[in-house]
Amino acid sequence: VGPDDVRLVGFAERASVERAQAWVDDWPSRPGAVEVGVGDAAGRLPAAPLLAAQSLPPADRACRDGYAVRSEETAGASAYDPLLLRLAEAARTAGPGHADLVAAGVAMPPGADAVLSFDAALAVGQTLEVIAATAGEAGVERAGQQLVAGAPLLGLGQAIRPHQAGLLAAAGVERLLVLDRPRVRVLLAGAKPIAGLAVGDAHGPMLRALIERDGGLAEVRQAGPDLRRALRSAALEPGAELLIATGRTGTGPDDEAPLALAELGRLELHGLALRPGGSAGLGAVGDRPVLLLPGDPLACLVAYELLAGRLVRRLGGRAPELPHPRREAELARKLVSAVGLLEVCQVRLVEGRAVPLGVTESGGLSAAARADGFVLVPASLEGFAAGALVTIHLY
Amino acid sequence: VGPDDVRLVGFAERASVERAQAWVDDWPSRPGAVEVGVGDAAGRLPAAPLLAAQSLPPADRACRDGYAVRSEETAGASAYDPLLLRLAEAARTAGPGHADLVAAGVAMPPGADAVLSFDAALAVGQTLEVIAATAGEAGVERAGQQLVAGAPLLGLGQAIRPHQAGLLAAAGVERLLVLDRPRVRVLLAGAKPIAGLAVGDAHGPMLRALIERDGGLAEVRQAGPDLRRALRSAALEPGAELLIATGRTGTGPDDEAPLALAELGRLELHGLALRPGGSAGLGAVGDRPVLLLPGDPLACLVAYELLAGRLVRRLGGRAPELPHPRREAELARKLVSAVGLLEVCQVRLVEGRAVPLGVTESGGLSAAARADGFVLVPASLEGFAAGALVTIHLY
Numbered sequence: 001v002g003p004d005d006v007r008l009v010g011f012a013e014r015a016s017v018e019r020a021q022a023w024v025d026d027w028p029s030r031p032g033a034v035e036v037g038v039g040d041a042a043g044r045l046p047a048a049p050l051l052a053a054q055s056l057p058p059a060d061r062a063c064r065d066g067y068a069v070r071s072e073e074t075a076g077a078s079a080y081d082p083l084l085l086r087l088a089e090a091a092r093t094a095g096p097g098h099a100d101l102v103a104a105g106v107a108m109p110p111g112a113d114a115v116l117s118f119d120a121a122l123a124v125g126q127t128l129e130v131i132a133a134t135a136g137e138a139g140v141e142r143a144g145q146q147l148v149a150g151a152p153l154l155g156l157g158q159a160i161r162p163h164q165a166g167l168l169a170a171a172g173v174e175r176l177l178v179l180d181r182p183r184v185r186v187l188l189a190g191a192k193p194i195a196g197l198a199v200g201d202a203h204g205p206m207l208r209a210l211i212e213r214d215g216g217l218a219e220v221r222q223a224g225p226d227l228r229r230a231l232r233s234a235a236l237e238p239g240a241e242l243l244i245a246t247g248r249t250g251t252g253p254d255d256e257a258p259l260a261l262a263e264l265g266r267l268e269l270h271g272l273a274l275r276p277g278g279s280a281g282l283g284a285v286g287d288r289p290v291l292l293l294p295g296d297p298l299a300c301l302v303a304y305e306l307l308a309g310r311l312v313r314r315l316g317g318r319a320p321e322l323p324h325p326r327r328e329a330e331l332a333r334k335l336v337s338a339v340g341l342l343e344v345c346q347v348r349l350v351e352g353r354a355v356p357l358g359v360t361e362s363g364g365l366s367a368a369a370r371a372d373g374f375v376l377v378p379a380s381l382e383g384f385a386a387g388a389l390v391t392i393h394l395y
Numbered sequence: 396v397g398p399d400d401v402r403l404v405g406f407a408e409r410a411s412v413e414r415a416q417a418w419v420d421d422w423p424s425r426p427g428a429v430e431v432g433v434g435d436a437a438g439r440l441p442a443a444p445l446l447a448a449q450s451l452p453p454a455d456r457a458c459r460d461g462y463a464v465r466s467e468e469t470a471g472a473s474a475y476d477p478l479l480l481r482l483a484e485a486a487r488t489a490g491p492g493h494a495d496l497v498a499a500g501v502a503m504p505p506g507a508d509a510v511l512s513f514d515a516a517l518a519v520g521q522t523l524e525v526i527a528a529t530a531g532e533a534g535v536e537r538a539g540q541q542l543v544a545g546a547p548l549l550g551l552g553q554a555i556r557p558h559q560a561g562l563l564a565a566a567g568v569e570r571l572l573v574l575d576r577p578r579v580r581v582l583l584a585g586a587k588p589i590a591g592l593a594v595g596d597a598h599g600p601m602l603r604a605l606i607e608r609d610g611g612l613a614e615v616r617q618a619g620p621d622l623r624r625a626l627r628s629a630a631l632e633p634g635a636e637l638l639i640a641t642g643r644t645g646t647g648p649d650d651e652a653p654l655a656l657a658e659l660g661r662l663e664l665h666g667l668a669l670r671p672g673g674s675a676g677l678g679a680v681g682d683r684p685v686l687l688l689p690g691d692p693l694a695c696l697v698a699y700e701l702l703a704g705r706l707v708r709r710l711g712g713r714a715p716e717l718p719h720p721r722r723e724a725e726l727a728r729k730l731v732s733a734v735g736l737l738e739v740c741q742v743r744l745v746e747g748r749a750v751p752l753g754v755t756e757s758g759g760l761s762a763a764a765r766a767d768g769f770v771l772v773p774a775s776l777e778g779f780a781a782g783a784l785v786t787i788h789l790y
Contacts, residue, residue: 008460008496008513008518009513010460010512010513010514038600039599039600039603041600042600042603042604042607043604056759056761065403065405065645065646065647065650101403101647101648102647103645103647103648103649103650104645104647104690104691105690105691117405118403118404118405118646119405123403141759145759146759146760146761146762147761153764154764161604161764161790162600162601162602162603162604162605162608163601163605163692163693163696163760163763163764163790164764165600165601165604166597166598166600166601166692166696166760167597167692167760167761167763167764168600169596169597169599169600169601170596170597170692170760201564201565202561202562202564202565203561204434204564205433205434205436205437205557205560205561205563205564206557206558206560206561206564207557208434208437208557209437209438209556209557209560210557210558212437213557250460250498250499251460251513252460252496252497252498252499253496253498254498255460255498295499295500296458296499296500297558297561297562297565298558301558301561325720325789364451364536364540364541365541365558365561365562365565366451366541366542366562367541368558368562369548369549369556369558369559369562395556395558
């Protein structure tokens with residue numbers, strides 16, 4: 001038991017969440033690249049800039065169904081004085097005195113510079129009666145109007161959206177390099193049975209889904225009876241860029257995870273000015289970062305969201321910030337919080353106002369399951385008054 | 396060519412988007428149920444109410460590390476007048492005159508009703524010096540405080556969140572019934588080559604990702620040269636709850652999809668007061684709904700979002716509304732729109748203000764790929780003035 005053993009003593013000091021996040025943000029992120037087909041690109045991050053190989057459209061094309069004409073020939077045409085044009089045959093040109101039936105999307109016939117809609121012209125046999133004039137370029141999409149050859153197809157740093165995958169495909173991209181997903185190993189130090197009743201393991205299903213939400217691939221394993229040995233294997237075996245261990249991080253007699261990490265590698269922070277989630281820790285074994293998340297499921301959720309998820313997102317090249325949509329709302333009642341701790345409060349939206357669900361530590365995962373989102377109360381504040389405008393991170 | 400053939404004529408009338416959405420909303424939705432493990436439950440919708448089989452916690456438990464005591468014995472304890480208690484041995488009780496070291500999460504020892512934190516007591520050998528009084532229930536989570544046996548674990552109608560899956564697991568749920576995903580067959584009527592250059596097929600990758608976003612399973616196939624035959628097979632073969640056909644829906648000579656649907660089953664609406672996306676149609680073959688989406692990729696995207704996606708979501712038991720997060724913003728400049736058409740305008744957020752990207756039809760998928768979201772301009776409006784507050788559906 002070394003000088004940093006907090007067991008049976010409590011945390012003498014706690015690191016700020018900002019300091020822990022700065023540690024996460026300083027961790028080098030060098031995701032690899034992997035090639036995927038464009039049909040699997042949605043949701044992934046491009047690994048390199050993608051430039052359009054050809055213009056889109058590659059040539060002038062009709063952007064409505066109708067008759068391709070030479071606009072200057074239609075000047076003065078009206079229902080009283082229709083212009084008579086000859087409909088082009090298979091040749092698909094609109095030479096002088098001719099019009100050509102076109103469908104939206106096809107290349108403009110040589111010579112034509114406008115597409116008349118069907119209410120501006122009436123076909124009678126091989127003759128087209130034009131009853132309205134058209135300006136040049138009406139009904140036409142110019143070559144390169146959507147995209148010029150060489151222009152960037154996508155920005156970096158953002159997951160590819162479904163319609164962006166569509167644009168890539170339209171631009172002729174069949175395969176592309178995307179960032180590899182970070183592999184995250186999760187080591188469950190085990191839920192404590194209580195009063196003879198097993199409390200199910202909440203961490204595995206929860207963390208797996210959170211890691212996937214953040215773009216990672218989760219491998220979940222049980223620590224079994226020997227935590228030190230399990231932590232050693234999990235930290236040293238290849239196949240993961242990040243190790244998350246849950247449970248046994250606190251100040252109780254069996255809370256050996258921080259000590260085990262200190263023996264095996266480096267325990268850099270343990271004990272955060274955070275509630276719930278304050279017994280979280282972080283460090284590394286060799287060049288593999290290790291995050292210790294509390295065993296209490298709600299504390300585990302909060303520490304994952306603020307720290308571990310941030311590292312998962314960074315290791316996959318994503319923005320580190322919380323991924324939840326945000327919304328401002330008035331607090332329906334006072335929210336009390338301890339100065340010196342960042343508190344995370346579950347809230348429910350009722351008639352557009354945020355109702356805090358109990359105090360921050362009670363209610364557990366059950367409160368979070370009923371909540372619409374959470375509010376961060378900065379360590380500098382004693383809370384918020386009723387009616388204050390707060391930012392809700394929506395689940 | 397029957398009386399409803401709009402080819403070479405144009406749409407005589409257009410149905411409102413509200414009417415088309417009402418058709419979608421009237422379509423019967425009876426998703427089946429399938430059993431999954433709790434580790435695969437996140438993102439799925441519960442098929443039946445889930446009630447807690449046992450209370451959570453099942454018994455009173457410590458919610459912090461410390462010493463379990465009988466609170467009434469601590470009255471008056473202080474650093475000047477410490478109370479001396481005997482530390483319990485393996486028996487794990489806190490009988491009169493005793494305290495018991497406990498870790499957060501374990502059941503309270505019989506007799507104890509509070510947990511002293513480590514700064515309120517000092518262990519010296521088998522003696523505990525208590526230097527502060529505690530109230531009853533301090534540091535204790537009561538049986539059922541999170542959840543009472545029989546209480547609902549989850550609401551219906553909402554995808555299970557990662558931490559809700561965690562709660563299910565904590566409550567002892569190992570397997571549960573969730574709604575089956577709707578199987579969506581996508582029939583690509585084929586992108587038109589232009590000026591000898593193939594324009595890649597945007598629809599397949601885009602629709603696959605959109606359908607998955609909306610909780611469906613996509614099966615994408617090419618129509619090949621014979622659209623009627625392909626539509627017949629796609630509509631009649633088992634294995635799908637919904638058929639989406641893309642392309643050949645307009646007023647050009649080869650726009651045969653609506654006619655083919657009318658011959659095979661029912662074409663209920665064709666031509667919407669929508670831009671882009673106005674050539675969309677809908678109907679059914681037997682009891683299978685069929686949506687016809689335009690071939691232009693941006694029009695296809697818009698018609699998917701407003702109609703097809705709505706049906707995918709409904710068929711999977713999800714809320715029919717657009718799933719995008721919303722945000723209000725001021726328009727950076729005037730947005731002009733045609734009265735009588737619901738227009739969908741791509742916008743980019745620049746310094747918190749919404750900048751429309753060109754007019755609604757130009758720019759195509761490329762504009763949508765650069766956009767942060769889109770704005771719906773109702774058919775009743777001519778657009779919005781610069782500075783107007785608009786709702787952006789964020790990609």
